[in-house]
Structure formats: C-alpha cells, structure tokens
Amino acid sequence: MFWKKQKRTxxxxxxxxxxxxxxxxxxxxxxxxSGEVRCKICGDILNIESIxxxxxxxxxxxxxxxxxxxxxxxxxxx
Amino acid sequence: xxxxxxVIDQNAWSFLIIKxxxxxxxxxxxxxxxxxxxxxxxESHPTLGWILFGIVVLGVIFVAIMNSVSAFDIxxxxxxxxxxxxxxxxxxxRSAKKYDIRGYVNKAVGELKxxxxxxxxxxxxxxxxxxxDKEDFFHNNEVVIRVRPYGEQDRNFVNVTYxxxxxxxxxxxxxxxxxxxxxxxxxxxxxxxxxxRGKNTVDAxxxxxxxxxxxxxxxxxxxLGRYKNLDNKGLFSGTFLREIQHIAEEIRTIPxxxxxxxxxxxxxxxxxxFSKAYDVSQNKGGEQIxxxxxxxxxxxxKYGILLVAHPEKAMSGDSRQYVRRAQRFFDEGAERxxxxxxxxxxxxxxxxxxxxxxxxxxxxxxxxxxxKDYRGNPGGVGAVFIKRExxxx
Numbered sequence: 487m488f489w490k491k492q493k494r495t496x497x498x499x500x501x502x503x504x505x506x507x508x509x510x511x512x513x514x515x516x517x518x519x520s521g522e523v524r525c526k527i528c529g530d531i532l533n534i535e536s537i538x539x540x541x542x543x544x545x546x547x548x549x550x551x552x553x554x555x556x557x558x559x560x561x562x563x564x
Numbered sequence: 565x566x567x568x569x570x571v572i573d574q575n576a577w578s579f580l581i582i583k584x585x586x587x588x589x590x591x592x593x594x595x596x597x598x599x600x601x602x603x604x605x606x607e608s609h610p611t612l613g614w615i616l617f618g619i620v621v622l623g624v625i626f627v628a629i630m631n632s633v634s635a636f637d638i639x640x641x642x643x644x645x646x647x648x649x650x651x652x653x654x655x656x657x658r659s660a661k662k663y664d665i666r667g668y669v670n671k672a673v674g675e676l677k678x679x680x681x682x683x684x685x686x687x688x689x690x691x692x693x694x695x696x697d698k699e700d701f702f703h704n705n706e707v708v709i710r711v712r713p714y715g716e717q718d719r720n721f722v723n724v725t726y727x728x729x730x731x732x733x734x735x736x737x738x739x740x741x742x743x744x745x746x747x748x749x750x751x752x753x754x755x756x757x758x759x760x761r762g763k764n765t766v767d768a769x770x771x772x773x774x775x776x777x778x779x780x781x782x783x784x785x786x787x788l789g790r791y792k793n794l795d796n797k798g799l800f801s802g803t804f805l806r807e808i809q810h811i812a813e814e815i816r817t818i819p820x821x822x823x824x825x826x827x828x829x830x831x832x833x834x835x836x837x838f839s840k841a842y843d844v845s846q847n848k849g850g851e852q853i854x855x856x857x858x859x860x861x862x863x864x865x866k867y868g869i870l871l872v873a874h875p876e877k878a879m880s881g882d883s884r885q886y887v888r889r890a891q892r893f894f895d896e897g898a899e900r901x902x903x904x905x906x907x908x909x910x911x912x913x914x915x916x917x918x919x920x921x922x923x924x925x926x927x928x929x930x931x932x933x934x935x936k937d938y939r940g941n942p943g944g945v946g947a948v949f950i951k952r953e954x955x956x957x
Contacts, residue, residue, distance in 0.1 A: 494689040497724055498708045501658045504694035505710055512701045541707040555776035561730045
C-alpha cells in the first residue's frame with residue numbers, strides 16, 4: 487500500500503462538556519452526584535467538578551481528583 | 565363493515581411486501597438510471613471524468629496528509645480556536661483541543677524520535693471515549709483523562725503530555741528503573757515539549773506537574789540539573805538513556821536486579837566525569853582526557869565512548885584511526901560502543917560509523933541524532949554498536 491498509517495499512542499480522554507454523560511455511561515453518575523466517591527490518592531470526597539481522571543481498579547471505577555499532586559503521585563504508582 | 569383482525573394483518577402484511585418491493589425497484593431503478601446517465605456523461609466527456617477522479621484521489625491524499633502532519637494539526641487548531649471559546653459548537657471545541665495537543669506533541673515527537681532509543685516514542689492520538697460503556701471501560705483498562713474547557717488548554721496540554729511520556733518512556737522495564745531517575749527523565753522531556761508551545765505552557769508545566777513532583781520527591785531537582793548538563797554535551801539522550809534501558813533489560817530477570825540503582829548512578833557519574841574532562845581538555849594547555857575515562861567496566865554496563873573529534877581528519881576523510889580505536893575497545897571487553905559526532909562533521913562521523921561497522925567485530929545497532937553535540941552546539945549524530953556474535957564453525 488502506498489500510504490501506511492503509522493501506529494500511534496492513544497490517550498483516552500473525555501471533553502469537559504461530555505463528562506457527566508460519560509460518568510452515566512459507566513454507571514457512576516449517581517454515586518458521584520450523591521458524594522459517595524473519593525480520590526484514590528488523597529481520599530477526599532469528590533463531586534463532578536473536582537474529578538480529573540477515571541480508571542478501572544479491581545473491578546471498580548476509581549477516580550483522581552483535580553489536585554495536581556494527586557495526578558503526579560498516581561502516575562508514579564501506575 | 566368490521567374486518568376480522570387476521571384479515572387486516574394479512575392485508576397489512578401484503579401491503580408492506582408490495583410497498584417494500586416497489587421501493588426496492590424504485591431505488592434500484594433510480595440508482596441504475598443515475599449510474600447510466602453518469603456513465604454516458606463520462607463517456608461523452610472523458611476529460612471531465614478524469615478531472616473528477618483526480619479530485620477524489622487528491623482529496624483522499626490531502627486528508628491522509630492532514631491527519632499525519634503535525635503542522636496541519638496546529639493550523640487546524642488555530643482556525644478552530646475562535647469557535648472553541650463559544651459554548652454552541654461542541655464538536656468544533658473538541659476538535660480544536662485535540663488538534664492543538666496532537667499537533668504540538670507530535671511536532672516534538674518528530675524531533676525526539678531520532679534522539680530517543682529506538683521504539684520508545686511514537687506519535688500521539690487523542691481518542692474521545694464519551695460513548696464508552698461500562699463493559700468497554702473495564703475491557704480497555706486504561707486511564708481516561710478529563711479535558712477541561714479551552715480556557716485551561718495549557719493545563720490540558722501538560723496533563724496529556726505527561727500521561728503520554730509516562731506511557732512511552734522505559735518500555736517494559738519501568739519497574740526496574742528507580743522512581744526518582746525515571747520521573748526526572750520524564751519531567752525533563754515534558755518541559756522540552758512544553759517549551760515548543762510557549763511560555764504559558766511552560767508555566768502550566770511548572771504549576772501542575774513540576775512543583776507537585778518536587779513536593780513528592782525533592783531529589784528530582786538535583787537529577788534534573790544533572791540530566792540537563794549531560795544533554796548539553798550530547799551524553800543524555802544519546803548515551804545515558806540507552807545505557808539505562810540496556811542495563812534494565814539485562815538485569816530485570818536476574819539477582820543483580822537490586823543493583824540497578826547503583827549501576828545507574830555509576831553510569832551517570834562516569835558520563836559527568838567524562839564531560840568535565842572533555843571541557844578541561846579543550847582549554848589551552850588543558851590536560852588530555854585520562855585513558856580510563858574513555859570506557860566503563862561496570863557489573864552489567866561495559867561500554868566505550870569514541871568522539872569523532874578531529875576536523876583535519878574530517879577534511880581528509882581518514883577514518884582508519886577510529887576503526888583501530890574501536891577494535892581496541894572491543895579487545896578490552898567493551899560490550900557496547902558509542903560513537904558521537906559533532907554537528908560540523910556529521911558527514912565524516914557517518915563515514916566513521918560505516919567504517920567501524922564493516923572493519924571491526926562490532927555490529928551497528930542504531931544511529932541517532934543528538935540534541936547538542938559534545939562541544940555543546942545544537943545537533944550532532946551518534947551510533948551505538950554491540951559486540952558481533954562470533955559464528956563457531
């Protein structure tokens with residue numbers, strides 16, 4: 487083939503405006519709304535505005551808050 | 565008159581079949597008549613046909629190029645920027661953010677690809693996963709980053725870049741490399757990529773990535789300084805990173821694994837000493853680089869360094885002295901040989917690399933570019949060799 491598409495590193499992302507719908511699709515919107523989820527690193531209770539990342543962890547949905555330090559620590563531990 | 569339900573059902577069913585057949589025939593007829601009329605037009609105007617065909621082919625090529633050249637991504641993000649600030653155009657906002665991040669990161673990747681060890685880094689893409697359901701989410705088993713409004717695009721940019729480099733650097737051996745050294749290397753390149761996008765992005769890098777990382781581990785500052793100094797002499801991405809990747813691959817399955825931290829520190833120290841000795845040798849009346857500094861014979865890491873350093877030899881194209889020197893490294897037990905060429909003598913350095921590959925027991929593994937050469941000038945080239953497997957008859 488004359489044009490071979492290069493393999494790329496995919497980073498999964500959700501736009502801010504689609505974030506509530508995404509949480510609904512993965513079944514955690516109500517939990518977040520009712521303040522029942524915590525940051526995996528610092529343990530703070532989260533709301534929709536304060537979540538920066540979401541990832542699967544031991545068959546559950548885990549969250550990282552918007553404190554920059556939590557994201558850095560999370561990346562160290564990954 | 566009231567018809568029984570079964571009769572109505574039968575009539576409705578027959579009507580539906582007739583209607584569907586009629587529609588199929590109609591669409592088939594319409595499509596075939598359009599095809600025939602198009603065919604007639606192209607037969608009577610072949611030039612027009614070829615022009616349209618050419619436009620379609622060019623369009624496909626254009627879209628493919630647009631998606632693979634980072635400069636187009638940056639251009640697209642700039643065109644979409646005015647819409648990105650509006651709340652009405654969801655899709656345009658997302659595209660503006662995506663092309664902006666993808667364009668600048670891939671521009672940097674294009675330059676870093678030839679500097680970093682082979683296979684470390686490839687271009688980035690951003691995959692929007694807002695429609696992913698729970699099953700996909702757990703199946704994919706990956707982190708999903710939230711991309712904030714366009715007003716916080718600098719923060720978005722540094723967050724995504726940091727994630728990207730964390731995934732790319734030290735493939736397969738992440739767990740063997742001590743955390744401080746690994747994190748320092750990632751931060752060093754995150755900053756270099758942030759610099760490509762401008763001052764506000766560098767500020768965001770410092771606020772959202774660098775400061776929190778230092779808060780967690782203050783030693784990072786020290787390592788970052790040491791890495792920067794080495795990179796300014798072409799010894800960081802060229803020699804140091806390749807050597808740590810090599811050591812980590814060698815020892816990750818053997819008991820010496822616990823010595824990784826020590827081995828890594830010793831390589832760093834050796835390259836720093838070598839760099840200082842080179843600087844001294846360049847001063848008027850300065851001492852020559854001591855013989856023992858040209859190679860290192862560690863527990864796992866045994867390498868030699870060859871600088872293609874004589875402009876007068878470059879003029880004459882005489883590479884014999886370098887070939888002899890390379891063979892001596894081989895005889896003395898250097899398992900890996902790094903050949904580093906200054907920017908002004910790139911062509912000659914390439915010739916030396918070819919001569920060593922054909923005239924010694926070393927086998928060329930990889931050619932690479934340098935951020936700066938050993939004299940501190942931007943550019944430069946390098947190559948790494950390993951001992952050739954000896955065939956027993």
